[in-house]
Amino acid sequence: MGVRSKLYLVEGSRTPFCKMGTDLANESAAALGISASKNVLTKVGVDPSQVDEVIFGCVGQLASEMNVSRIIGVRVGIPEHVPAVTVHRNCASGIEAVTSAVAKATHEGGDVFLVGGTENMSQMPLLYSPLTAKKFMGLFKAKTLFHKLGAALRFRPSDFVPHISLRMGLDDPLSGINMGQTAELLAREFDISREDQDFFSFLSHVKAQYSARKIAEEISPLYTTNNDCIGSPDGKFIEKDNGVRLDSTCQKLSYLRPIFDKEGSVTAGNSSQVTDGAVALLLMTEEGLRKTGCQPLAKIVDYAHIGCTPAKMGLAPVFALEKLGINIKHMDLIEINEAFAAQVLAVQKLAKEKVGEIPDEKLNVNGGAIALGHPVGATGARLILTLAKELKRRQLNRGVAALCVGGGQGSAIHLEVCK
Numbered sequence: 001m002g003v004r005s006k007l008y009l010v011e012g013s014r015t016p017f018c019k020m021g022t023d024l025a026n027e028s029a030a031a032l033g034i035s036a037s038k039n040v041l042t043k044v045g046v047d048p049s050q051v052d053e054v055i056f057g058c059v060g061q062l063a064s065e066m067n068v069s070r071i072i073g074v075r076v077g078i079p080e081h082v083p084a085v086t087v088h089r090n091c092a093s094g095i096e097a098v099t100s101a102v103a104k105a106t107h108e109g110g111d112v113f114l115v116g117g118t119e120n121m122s123q124m125p126l127l128y129s130p131l132t133a134k135k136f137m138g139l140f141k142a143k144t145l146f147h148k149l150g151a152a153l154r155f156r157p158s159d160f161v162p163h164i165s166l167r168m169g170l171d172d173p174l175s176g177i178n179m180g181q182t183a184e185l186l187a188r189e190f191d192i193s194r195e196d197q198d199f200f201s202f203l204s205h206v207k208a209q210y211s212a213r214k215i216a217e218e219i220s221p222l223y224t225t226n227n228d229c230i231g232s233p234d235g236k237f238i239e240k241d242n243g244v245r246l247d248s249t250c251q252k253l254s255y256l257r258p259i260f261d262k263e264g265s266v267t268a269g270n271s272s273q274v275t276d277g278a279v280a281l282l283l284m285t286e287e288g289l290r291k292t293g294c295q296p297l298a299k300i301v302d303y304a305h306i307g308c309t310p311a312k313m314g315l316a317p318v319f320a321l322e323k324l325g326i327n328i329k330h331m332d333l334i335e336i337n338e339a340f341a342a343q344v345l346a347v348q349k350l351a352k353e354k355v356g357e358i359p360d361e362k363l364n365v366n367g368g369a370i371a372l373g374h375p376v377g378a379t380g381a382r383l384i385l386t387l388a389k390e391l392k393r394r395q396l397n398r399g400v401a402a403l404c405v406g407g408g409q410g411s412a413i414h415l416e417v418c419k
Contacts, residue, residue, distance in 0.1 A: 006106055006285050007102050007105045007284065007300045008284055009283055009296065009299075010295070012040060012282070012381070012388070012389075013037075013040040013219075013220045014036050014219055014220070014277065014279040014378070014385065015220065015277050016221070017241045017242075017276070017373035018275065018277065018373070019242055022242060023236060024276035024277065025276065027120060027224055028062065028123060029061065029119055029120045030072060030118070032120060032276065033072040035222045036116060036278040037072055037073075039280070040281065044282055046112070046282065046294065048076055050112050050288075050291065051112050052082065054070070054083075054113075055100050055101055055114075056072060056115065056117055057086070057089070057095075057377040059088055059090060059119060060121065060377070067085070068118060069084040069085055072084070073114065085100070090376065090407060090409070091379060092380050092410075092411035093378075093380060094382065095303070095401070096305075096380065097115040097381060098300065098303075098381065099305070101113040101283050110285075111284060111285045111288030112282070112288040112291075114282060115283055116381045118378055119277065119376055121274050122276050124164075124169070126165065127163040128159070128163070132160075135155055135159060138154070139152060172310050172311075174408065175408070181260050181261065182311055182313055183314055185311060186342050186343055187265050189312075190345070190346045192345045192346060195254075198250050198254055198269065198270055200370075201253055202248055202249065202253060204364065204370040205244055205246075206367075208244045208372055209244060211367060212244075214389070214390070214393065215240075215386075216240065218382075221237060223236070224237075241372055244371045248269075252269075253267070265342065270340065270342070272338055272340065272370055273370070273373040273374060274374070275369075275372075275374055278378050281381055281384065283300070297417070298388040298391065298418055299418055300413065301415065302324060303411070304323040304324040304413075305410070306319045306323050308408045313410075314339060314340065314346055315350055315410075316404045316409055317403060318354050318355060321354075321400065323412075326400060326414055328355050329356050329357070332362065332394075332396035333387060333390055333399035334358055334362050334400055334402075335363075335364055335368075336368070337379055337404065338370045365390060366390060380403060380411065383403065384415070386401075387399045387401045391415065392417050396417065
């Protein structure tokens with residue numbers, strides 16, 4: 001793409017990633033983002049008054065938390081005059097937060113940025129149909145008891161069957177199919193077997209288990225409150241991801257039924273987990289580093305966003321890498337979001353033709369979203385944090401993170417470790 005970034009990643013922190021309806025279910029997206037942000041600012045020792053802008057990705061904002069970035073910024077002590085914006089590029093929202101900061105820094109729009117992503121998928125609301133909403137409006141407008149009774153009698157039992165917004169969000173209005181069906185398309189096109197998908201998923205859990213200590217370096221624990229959904233009204237101390245299956249085997253995975261196509265091969269076990277969680281990153285220009293005295297972890301070299309056929313959105317990481325113009329063989333580590341095992345395996349096959357081979361030994365070395373979870377607004381930032389820390393840990397030089405995006409888009413970002 002040729003955009004030489006002026007931004008450095010200084011540090012990052014994330015909450016544990018927890019399966020929908022479990023430990024973080026009652027913590028709002030704002031609360032999760034606040035927790036991650038406080039921890040990264042404390043870890044680095046940066047005064048909140050030094051932050052020039054707050055940018056977070058979030059896909060399912062609550063009506064009570066519109067522009068969740070603004071809530072996060074003010075609640076962590078960043079002065080009220082500092083602007084904040086929430087960005088939304090579906091699964092790439094966390095990367096979009098970073099690349100938005102890069103664009104602003106490139107045009108002298110600030111030197112210190114608090115960015116990231118947050119998502120509580122447990123709290124995505126249930127919705128009524130437009131017809132039901134119209135009936136409620138009529139009830140609210142009725143002024144007399146007689147008119148209120150008449151409006152109430154227009155309701156039918158079917159009016160109270162909600163639409164599940166989370167499920168609706170997984171349907172692509174452009175292709176007319178859901179995200180799982182796009183993975184089924186790729187499995188058939190690239191001749192990816194159920195066994196290969198299950199083995200890939202098994203390895204994701206195994207790698208996450210063996211990398212538990214390293215993954216823990218990314219996580220800042222939090223104490224939840226009002227956890228009545230899990231029978232703990234007095235709260236609970238959460239310190240690790242809860243989606244990694246310690247007893248996962250290929251045999252157990254093979255027992256699961258396909259969930260998107262009865263004759264297909266994509267199951268809950270070889271798909272990413274629906275998850276709650278947040279990630280916060282601290283980014284600075286060279287001037288920001290000078291002002292704060294911070295040492296950078298990695299330089300953001302370049303990035304790319306691109307569109308593709310919506311029904312084959314899973315292939316978009318390849319096109320984003322192609323647009324980025326990097327040579328894959330020069331990348332020491334590679335993170336590809338595990339939306340579906342079939343999708344990542346298809347990316348590996350297509351990459352051989354387009355950008356070069358993505359070796360298994362360089363790919364998602366600490367596991368991916370199949371084991372760790374996929375809080376959609378936060379995952380892009382998690383990939384960046386994981387990649388940078390693992391490159392530094394292994395004393396390697398450069399790496400790339402990429403993911404597919406519902407609706408037919410892909411995003412990729414290139415990092416170089418600072419010595």
